[in-house]
Amino acid sequence: MDTITHTLFGLTLYGTVDKKNMEKKEKRAFLVTAVGASLIPDIDVISRLWDTTGQYQMWHRGITHSIFLTPLWAAVLFLICMAIFKTKDKRLFFLGWLAVVIHNTSDLFNAWGTGYLEPFLNTRITFGTIPIVDLVFWAIMGTAFILSRKNKQKSPYYFRMAWVFMTLHLIIQTTQGFLLYNQYDEKYDEVALSANFVPWTYSVIAKQDDTVTIFQDNLFQKEKEQYVLVSKEDADLDYLFSQRPEAKTLYQWSPFVVVVDDGKRLGLYDPRFYRDGQSFLYEYIER
Structure with a gap:
C-alpha cells in the first residue's frame, strides 16, 4: 500500500x-x-x-x-x-x-x-488483488472517522467496525481475483494480476510463448483485450545485465518481463505496470 x-x-x-x-x-x-x-x-x-x-x-x-x-x-x-x-x-x-x-x-x-x-x-x-491506493479502504476509514467525531463515546466501536468491513472487502476482492486467475491459468503459460482502482476489476497479464496479452476483466462481464505485446525472447540479456545491473534485478523481481530489442534499444519491462504504451518499471540501454 x-x-x-x-x-x-x-x-x-x-x-x-x-x-x-x-x-x-x-x-x-x-x-x-x-x-x-x-x-x-x-x-x-x-x-x-x-x-x-x-x-x-x-x-x-x-x-x-x-x-x-x-x-x-x-x-x-x-x-x-x-x-x-x-x-x-x-x-x-x-x-x-x-x-x-x-x-x-x-x-x-x-x-x-x-x-x-x-x-x-x-x-x-x-497476489495483485488490491491496488496500491485502495479508495474503498479510504472510504471505510473516513466514514469511521466522521462517525467517531459525531459520537465520541462510541469512537472505538466505529473504528473496530471499520476493520471488519475492510477485512470483508479484502476477502471479497481477493476471492474474485483468485477465480479470475484460475480461469486464465488454464490457458496460458504464465499469469499475473494487477487490481484496478475500480473495485472488482483487474488487469490480467497473460503470457504464452513470446506474446504477452493484457486484459481488463471481472467476473460480471466479458474480458476486454487492451494490449498485445511481443517479447524478444532470444535477445542477449547477459549483455544487458552486464551493462545495466538494475535490469537483472528487475528480471529476477518480476513474475515475468517483456524484452525489447529493436536495434536502437535493448531492455525489458514489467508488463503489470503497462499503461498508455509504456511501463513505469523498465530498464534499457541504448545500442
Whole structure:
C-alpha cells in the first residue's frame, strides 16, 4: 500500500483503543506506536543512499517486510515509547506488532509484492488483488472517522467496525481475483494480476510463448483485450545485465518481463505496470 494508506491504517488502529482513562502521555505513546509501527517497514527506502549495484528493487519491500521481523519492529517502537513517554504498558508492544503485521500482510495483496518470508525464501510474494491506493479502504476509514467525531463515546466501536468491513472487502476482492486467475491459468503459460482502482476489476497479464496479452476483466462481464505485446525472447540479456545491473534485478523481481530489442534499444519491462504504451518499471540501454 502507499504511505498515506499505511498512515491511515495506523490512525484507524489507534482509534480502536479505548482511551477514556488514559493520561495525555499514554495517548501519545499509543498514537506514536500505532502510526510508527504502521510505517516502519518502509524504512528500507534509505537503501537508495548506498545502492550502487542496482539492487534497490529487491531491497525495497524485502527483508524489512518479513513476517519474521515483525516482533523486532514492535520492540523498537516499545523501547522508543519507554524512553520518550516513560510508559511500560505491554499493550504498546502488541499494538505495534499488530500494526507491523497489517503493513506487511496488506502489501502482499498489491502487484508490487513483498519479501514476506525472507530470509528463508527470497521469492517476491504478490497476489495483485488490491491496488496500491485502495479508495474503498479510504472510504471505510473516513466514514469511521466522521462517525467517531459525531459520537465520541462510541469512537472505538466505529473504528473496530471499520476493520471488519475492510477485512470483508479484502476477502471479497481477493476471492474474485483468485477465480479470475484460475480461469486464465488454464490457458496460458504464465499469469499475473494487477487490481484496478475500480473495485472488482483487474488487469490480467497473460503470457504464452513470446506474446504477452493484457486484459481488463471481472467476473460480471466479458474480458476486454487492451494490449498485445511481443517479447524478444532470444535477445542477449547477459549483455544487458552486464551493462545495466538494475535490469537483472528487475528480471529476477518480476513474475515475468517483456524484452525489447529493436536495434536502437535493448531492455525489458514489467508488463503489470503497462499503461498508455509504456511501463513505469523498465530498464534499457541504448545500442
